Amino acid sequence: MSEVKMxxxxPLDDDxxxxxxxxxxxxxxxILLEKDELANIVQKEIDSFMIKQEEGVDLDDSACSxxxxxxxYCGQRAPGDNWWTQEQLAYIGIVIKNIMAKMINVDLIRPFKETFGKPTLGVVSMRFKGKALEQQEPWISPEVNDMEVFDLPCCQRKAKIEDNWMNVVYCFFCGFPYKVV
Ligand SMILES: [Zn+2]
Ligand SMILES: [Zn+2]
Known part of the structure; x- marks a missing residue:
């Protein structure tokens, strides 16, 4: 299978x-991500989607620890690929669809047209009417500058939480609980 780079x-907010x-x-x-962190998260999501498509099974999650x-807010823990918003997932979905459309167009439809599209002597001319799959422009709304910055000295990171949150705040990265005063 050809590798398609996308x-x-x-969108990030102004900070x-x-x-x-x-x-x-x-x-x-x-959360404030470090350089390449976002790219890695996104790449992982696309990779796992592609592998699931290919094999039709879930990856052995334990293998990648x-x-x-x-x-x-609630202090519950989940692996890194559980934190997408609906809109982010929809956006990734369109990008993945585009990747697949591109692969189908390049690997399947184009060679088919090249083979059957030309009339050859002695062969009844065949026309292939399959249309190349269209690319959909992925769109996601720009990030707004809401929420308040919350320092996480435990991990030397920063997060932003809801303005009026008066409860314990847990560190996204290590789970350390902070009392909000
Ligand atoms: Zn929660
Ligand atoms: Zn921490």
Whole structure:
């Protein structure tokens, strides 16, 4: 199978924070990612999707010993690929569809047209009417500058949480609980 490289960029807010959503309490927060961290998360999501498509089975998750993260609000833990918002997932879905359309167009439809598209002597001319699959422009709304910065000195990282959150805040990276005063 040919390898298709895709560029996709996720919107960050003006301070460079990336939106995440808890799979348990469904509250949203943001984290400040380090260089390449976002690219790695996205690449992993696309890879795992492609492998699932190909093999039709779930990957052996235990083999890659997934790092877990903690929800700042409810403190529950989940692996890194559980924190997408609906919109981010829809966006990745379109990008993946584009990758597949491109592969089908390049690997399947084009050679087929080249083979059967030309009339050859002695052979009844065949026309292939298959249309190349269209690419859909992925779109995601720009990130808004909401929420308040919350320092996580435990990991020397930063997060953004809801303005009026008055409860314990857990570190997304290590789970350390902070009392909000
Ligand atoms: Zn939560
Ligand atoms: Zn921490």
């Amino acid at each position: 560029n996709l960029s996720f 460079g924070f990336f939106r995440r959503k808890c799979p348990f309490c469904h509250k949203e927060f943001k 997934e790092t877990e993260f903690t929800c700042p």
